[in-house]
Amino acid sequence: MRILNQPVLPNELVFGPPALDIMTAEDILQNVSEVPAMANSKEDPESTVRKKCCAPNIKMFIGVLAMTYFSKSMSGSYMKSTITQIERRFEIPSSTVGIIDCSFEMGNLLVITVVSYFGAKFHRPKIIGAGSFLMALGTMIMATPHFFMGRYKYESMAQSSQEGVLGNMSIGSPCSPSLENTVKQHIPGCERGGEEGSPMWIIVLLGNMLRGIGEATITPLGVSFIDDNARPENAAFYIGCLHTIAVIGPLFGYSLGSLCARLYVDIGFVNMDSLTITMQDSRWVGAWWLGFLVAGSFNLLTSLPYWFLPRELPEDGTLKPQLCNDQSHPSNPPMHQHKPGILQIAKEFLPSLKRTFTNKLFMLYLVANVFMFNGFVIIITYTPKYFEQQYGQSASTANFLIGITCMPAVSLGIFFSGIIMKRFKLDLLGAAKVGFVASVSGFLCTMPYFLLSCKNANVAGLTTPYLGDDNLAFPASGVLSSCNAACRCPEDQWDPVCALKDITYVSPCFAGCNSTKGFGKNMTFHGCKCVLSAGERAEDPAVTLGQCPREEKCSKMFYIYLGIQSLSFFIFSLGSTPLFIICLRSVEPELKSLSVGICMLVLRVLGGIPAPIYFGALIDSTCLKWGRRKCGGRGACRMYSIQTFRFLFLGMSSSLRLIGYTFLWMAITQIKKRMEQQKNELPSNDLELQLSLKESQKHNSNCSVNTEDKDTALE
Template identity: 45%
Template sequence: MDSSSRENMQLFCKTSVHPVERPSCKSEYPSSSEKQPCCGELKVFLGALSFVYFAKALAEGYLKSTITQIERRFDIPSSLVGVIDGSFEIGNLLVITFVSYFGARLHRPKLIGGGCLVMGVGTVLVAVPQFFMERYRYETYSFSNSTFNLSPCLSASNPELPISVMEKSQSQKHNECETDASSSMWVYVFLGNLLRGIGESPIQPLGIAYLDDFASEDSAAFYIGCVQTVAIIGPIFGFLLGSLCAKLYVDIGFVSLDHITITPKDPQWVGAWWLGYIIAGVLSLLAAVPFWCLPKSLPRPRSREGSSSSSEKSKFIMNDDTDFQASQGEKTKIMEMVKEFLPSLRSLLGNPVYFLYLCASTVQFNSLFGMVTYKAKYIEQQYGQSSSKANFVIGLINIPAVALGIFSGGIIMKKFRVGVCGAAKLYLGSAVFGYLLFLSLFSLGCENSDVAGLTVSYEGTKPVSYHERALFSDCNSRCKCSETKWDPMCGENGITYASACFAGCQISTRTGKTTIFYNCTCVGTSTPQSGNSSGMGGRCHKDNGCPQMFLYFIVISVITSYTLSLGGIPGYILLLRCIKPQLKSFALGIYTLAIRVLAGIPAPVYFGVLIDTSCLQWGFKPCGSRGSCRLYDSNAFRHIYLGLTVILGTMSIFLSIAVLLTLKKNCVSKHRSFRTKRERTMNKSSTKVKKENCATSDHSLQPSYWPGKETQL
């Protein structure tokens, strides 16, 4: 074809208004100036989306690792920490529905890039209170001057002792009350996490749907599995970063560490919780860059060009910008999308498979969110481990098992070409076996530490009941001790005392960061034979087989995490395949919304409220208001934490069974409908053939009949 003919045909293609003529013209007579999309842009998007998932997952994992650090730094209970943790989901709640619905019709990569910028700013904002608060103060009887001997047990009979050390003047209390107001700066942590949730809202629904739109059917599950696997690697680095920062003192760089008398094993220790948020925020800002260079749409694979499984084939997305603008204005387009919102929502919630799966996932994520949020705290309180070690174990051992489980689920779906019913079975099976293994953790707990007046009597002979708990005893009755002070001391008898004052200690000396107390009347009372009445600052370590129990806990926890995560990708595929193709992004958005609102927000809160009920000793702020918990009942903590997780998991299993039964019922009804339709088609075809045969038979008789008739006439 000559150049003039080609130009005429291109002009015809541009001016043609027929919706079918134009694509055919483009395919047969491509313009020399038309920009051909790069075949590797999907992989660029996959890499960029994976990095975003890594950045946001790192920040989320780091937040979980700093739960106890934030609780101690701002001196707040676990229930309030749960509210801070749930603020991320509250941010999602504000915009996720509109972003997932309207975002599918707009430039999805740029929306994801803008979300990354907002998420990065919010992450950095979480660390801001550290730079405006007063330096962290912990309760202690020790002084930096090692030559100064302080008697913890101050009494009226010893007037020469510095009473002002124990009893603060009114001016000191007033100043402390003013500085106590800085603890309300946890609101900035709440707002920063809220902003982080707003920025994260377009990443999951738009990113996953974008991959599923332009990837082949066989590769879609594998790509989603890769993204989810990278998303699990993020918390690994998040918890490892949390472990590293927990070893650093909270005010590192602001105070001299030589004057810090506590160690990371001390229950009052607070690590540099703010440092990781700055690192995670910078990563989120960098992750936004690639998305501004990606196109709105990518070339579709040949295997899916004629398929209707992609949301790009929907009535909203299938037309290009030129065609749509030629027929309607942008204002009309928005109005149509608004009108379709409620019908689309009714269509989703009216789908029984989607609705049941949504309920099952919501209940299961209640279980998982509550468990993960307080897992580090559970390890600290149950097995007596430091915050740094608890985060290290979770990040290096537990989370890789989750990543391996998610990746294995994607491999299984791709290799065995598992269908929708098979995905539902795999999702159900992983939940059943996972929670059965989880039940064994009830037997892997440690008994309460021996704490005088709280878990055992001062004589150390028997456990005390709730009504018998009292920190005061005859051995420390002459000491002027404060019930609100918590500076534990480990006696030579293996019993922990709330403070050296409650142990009745008369003399204290400090060497380096180690404080030793002597002439402790309460310690001597419980050990009358040896008469040893000394002790050392800090809680006594659990030695009643607890280290061995901790190893068993790690093994069972790893296997359970792998088993539960194995159903992650099958669940995603089930979600994507059980709804209409044009509602894919919207379905993911509603799914994310339900998880955030009904699981992410309430689960950490009511888990924290129930965990607070197991507190044995509360701390108090300088003004007298209640602060964070100093000591938990290990048995009650274990039963609440594990029991609530198992109950919610069992409920999700029953709902998953309902999903599978509904799927099978739909498959049977569709099969019967198909057979009935096929039989009707075959009957119609048979009837048509018979009529044709009859017509052929009559026609063959016409030559002999009609001449005779004509003869008779």
């Protein structure tokens, strides 16, 4: 039998919602009065049990919310997996694609505070349902540019040598003095100013922003709804389960991204045999648009059940117990007796904000999360790109391996974090210590990352000098050399070819090739002057399409990196639920929803929005070779200085996390001071506080007696 008369402790009054599970007098009278009616009723007992089992309760809401968490995390992770695909399709730099990525946070912050405060006063399930619908609509809008843009035309000297740039013009040799003028001629369909690129990426940005507006309703309203209606000892466990389900979503999101990256962007409309690029090529663009349609459809399905849920969803199918109130009357429930109006709610908004922002503990927690969140945004957003550039992996392989290795580790870590909270019944200080230890331990596991590096690919004129070229010094010569000077190659082209198994040339023209054989991916080039001048014994070595493969040990380092990353994510995730509980328990109970909304708002303004932009700009600064748009102008980067990229990626994320852990330790110190202060002030509390505590315990005892009588009658 449940024991309901739990006393209210001073620590609970300061550090979080009181752990009470007490029925109102009205509810007890109502439920007890139903017992004789049930006894005298001729209704089938099995039918009564069936109705009770099927009655809406908090567990049903958690099940629906879990599916929404799954769908939103799946669509969000799919967006992260398509960063490089969008960058190449729209021929934009990393800083611009960072703006597209952070538009989700831009939309979220527009409404998060208002939704968190005002939404908690109204029908929360329906508001969450409306937000889920907006998420679905925004996700589908992100795919629409594909249907309005023309076919994807990647830059290729190989295509020029086969078909020519204009119509069916035939260019017999990649190394031709007339090639430069031919490439620079006006391309049909390119209007004035076309070198600025297609503005269709703005539609992707707007769709992602709408997705963020819809997501703003889910976490603050959903979590506060659970904390208000579930038993206190179960709330942390339920939240942990939700976060576990949310982390399963990226497993499917990255897997979906891997599948779509394998499919060519214009699949079904082009002859795949005519393509001269593979998935490992920096010009490859997968079917990025397809995953948004799939994820949007699933978001739409998860938004429907909310419209059929009531406003209150008690845990066990009956009204959730509340504090006893002798003045309550069965015909006049307290929740309807003093229902505040919209004007009264609005008047209390600014004072509530002031109380939240003057809470020193909450502010330290908030600052710590801002720095840590900046580091994690960099990791989550640019890890697939880092794998592609550092280890030479395709976008499909990178997304697939991230999904099957890292996401299960994070999911298990979050699940066990909820179990830890439930098993040990951690208070605020205990939760903060667990979160801190787990975070720092996970960070220490990432230190070997700095040792797992590969060398830059040997690209003639970019990372290594032309072999046998004594006339021009590297790197001042750039991609030009005495062996290709007569070819007059366009310097903004990128169509790499591999020679001698370890030397890559920017294009067949820069290799000085004068003849071709084969078709599509099997095309080879011969008579290459720059290759012959390198001293190769073969009379005419074949030069193949694509960059030369990375060294063998590079692949081994990649798998070691994945293993360490999975372990690090698992350890860090063990502290995820305890850290989140600090946000709820560091403020007064009535400010829980607002505190979550403020936390999410600040994290997006100071972390989610600037991090992809400023780090994208840093990545652009490491670019060694820029691509060229169809109508001219600088496109997406084709090759980076991977050593500089590595130190920026690992160094920036690690530094931000270290600063965050420093503020988190300060927050733990503040919690200790508050607890000591409460213990010292308890004996000297005024008579009014002591009397109120005794009165509360007396009411709790009465509720317990009445509840025990009710339970006995039901049994």
